[in-house]
Amino acid sequence: MGKKSQKKISNEIPKEDNNDSKAESVPFYVLITTYLSYLILIIFGHIRDFFGKIFKSGEYAYLRHQNGYAPLNSDFENFYQRRMYLRIRDAFNRPITNVPGRTLTLLDRVSHDKNKTFELTGTTTEVLNLSSYNYLGFAQNKGPCADAVKVSIKKDGITTDSPRMVAGTHEIHRELEKLVARFVKQEDAMVVNMGFATNSTTIPALVQKGSLIISDQLNHSSLIFGARISGSKIRVFKHNDMKDLEGVLREAISQGQPRTHRPWKKILVMVEGLYSMEGNILKLDKLVELKKKYKFYLYVDEAHSIGALGKNGRGVCDYWNIDPNLVDIHMGTFTKSFGAAGGYIAGKKKVIDWIRLNSHSNIYAEGMSPLVCQQIISSFKIIMGEDGTSDGKKRIKQLMDNSRLLSTELKKMGFIVYGDKDSPVVPLLLYNPAKISAFSREALARKIGVVVVGYPATPILSSRVRFCCSASHSREDMEEILKRISEIGDLLQLKVSTRKNIEL
Template identity: 50%
Template sequence: MTVAELNPEMENEEGFEVPYHVALTTYFSYAILFIIGSIRDFYRTLRRTGKKGYAPLCKDFEDFYTRRLYHRIQDCFNRPIASAPTNWIDVVERVSYDSNKTLHQTENTVRCLNLGSYNYLGFASHDEYCTPRVVEAMNKYGASACSARIDSGTTVLHNELEVLVAKYVGKPAAMVHGMGYATNSTSLPVLVGKGGLIVSDALNHASIVNGSRGSGAKIKVFQHNTTFLLSVHEMKLEDSRDYLYFLIDASHLEQVLREAISQGQPRTHRPWKKILVVIEGIYSMEGETCRLKEIVTVAKKYKTFIYLDEAHSIGAIGKTGKGICELQGVDTADIDVMMGTFTKSFGSCGGYIAGSEELIKYMKYTNPAHLYATSMSVPAVQQVISALEVILGLDGSNRGAMKLTQVRENSNYVRSELRNRGFEVLGDTDSPVMPVMLYNPGKIPAFSRECLKRNVAVVVVAFPATPLLLARTRVCISASHTREDLDKAVKVISEVGEMCNIKYFPRKLAEDEKFFWYDQKKLE
């Protein structure tokens, strides 16, 4: 039994209650889409032509969603831009003459407010400190090393960045990769193999999912930020007829670990060779942070390793931008493997793995991205070094601290304004990622196109990046956004939200609520 089952009004911790008609109309829309699409596919098979004797290269049903939904609204995705991804961007206009099956670029651009890029600290455009150093590095080293790290792809700047990153995240050593996605997908198979167990958050990124599948380890999934009721304790309040109900709960992660350890490996029931808990700092499609303190407590209890992905949290949250550990007061020594990317807050590309010296030494000997992939380009390396120096104040200014304050204030301002206007906005305080729920498939293109007409560029997200019924638009806030930019964003989103009917008004909880909800930590 869950907390929501005891008190359904508390089901959405953000205070929103999605109307039943929204869910019903969403199901109905997909049902109509599926029925009509299936009928069209039936007639399509009657006149199918292909290579005689060859099997179809793509299966019909696997390609169904792409053909019947995505192609019809693909003008809302993959929009090319003709400028740096700062607070305002130039979006290239596209036209279609065959109902969106193909799109053609024009020579025209539209100046739009950018609410879709991960440029959290504003380093993606020209910077007075970073850009001259990047240009100097490119003139000296060239645009690419044209070699893997283990061959001739390591420069003094790569080594300098690894030392700086390790110091910044609070670990003894670090290694950098040329691609953030590959950092996860190639590191996890090196860390865990057959006979091991990966316990992964249900909302982890695709790079983690693919890396886990490629490891050969057994994979178990625990529900994101979910607790389950263990017992209820009742206490009569002094001089009152009211009662206070305490809920004693335990994390779903602990339940999964307890069962996995007690049962052992499949068939043989031997003990697991290794157990790795994989989580993220900020979840990119929800904007939520993980409950790191509770996860560390459970991991220590069951003697499991922790792999923390800070792609969206490093440089974006925490007093000095050091991520989820700093924000929640967790010692980095309790995290065995710290991963992050340079593609968000640092305005560059690539990723890193940080940990003990022994771990990094082992990874450099075995990780295929280090052994075979082309190393991170030197200008991109210099961009990260320069951005870190600004964040740490090594440039002789306080711009880094101001950027961190600005992105935090901007994020909380927009989140508060959108919620006050009735939108269902996911995400936690201080997170620069804030999804606004759309649900209905028909509202995906409507919202995107109407915002573009008003010179606001937004990112809409649908299946397979999210569950089929949970389509949303994802607003990303940057330190480069001014208050005027944010007011325009809120105004346009509110106006388009009225047109699309996606305002699900928040319901305030009664002040005299007799039930008080505590987590395990508070009760202790």
């Protein structure tokens, strides 16, 4: 590490120095070799299928009509899984056997049939954990949060055995909802026992036929799913591009609804505070300016940003120092920064009351487990300093230090890295599909647990490894991680960046 990497990083975030999320263009030779790799895989895959269907027809029977039944999987749709994913399957879904904290214990496994099946060896491997969303380090089985949960189990049990609207609203639910509302500075909040359902069942309660949803092109699937089942018209704008959003808004407002050209009943813009695959932070300052100008409703998904961004951990509004009341609907999850499960919706009391009456998660789904509520309450109080310590502030500071260090040092080494340097999610580009599994295997050999991602979860040219920083890692951990990643980068020839003079 150079002297610059050891500079003290304050909790105050200099915005003028943090606009580093513009993606670097792909080097031409990397582009060509990546396309060639896919082309070779596809050609040889089809050749193997051609001869396999002739000489090993039994292995392909499930892709043909049988006894009058159509195949559940088509030959074409199944090709990627058979000929590409299967080759690198060992890099995904590795089973674990402990708390996903600073380290992670993996169950070792082997395959004797080219990744079609796996069997456990009975041994384990402990790795430094850069794969879990344990941003503030609350994924723990000891400490004040775990102690409070133990007491909660004895007092309240583990389930309410009923939907919230029937007999499943426990006093601890209301305690948590009031705490969430206070934390995000809103009038009221509603908690849901599943993060995905928080979005997918709330959006249909807010907008219906005759409304328009304008969605960022990289929004999470829960937002997309909720938008589709709402019955609203959907338009998409370029990722985090406020100029493109303004163009979509101007056209939508001027043209109105299709055919009739009547004004839209509602216009709802849906965005995320932090995009977990790109590491980009929402340009909320510019978005709020558009909101004041065009008078649309704003829905911000803070699944990854709540707890992880801002000097107080209050998310993207805190990060940009913007009044939270300028956002109409605040959504967040407890699965990342709080070491728990579920999600929340916060806003004006009348709006939240309406959602309670119309959200399927509140009407049909079982209420959040009391012990999960207690975990969230305890972590909230630590973050807010209401436990009588400064532990929460230290965690937020440590997370930001680790995020900046990892992002900046990787760029200095010559890797192509996406995202803002204050993002706890740091994507490192791999490009070539063969390097997806190669990076994962080399990282495991060096005792680092990582998540690798490829097509179709990313564009075909944007295979990547996604590092998730955590406050549970010390500076020494991060320096050791950087050293090992550099070794892998040299081995796999990943240091292809053309940018120079990266400064912290």
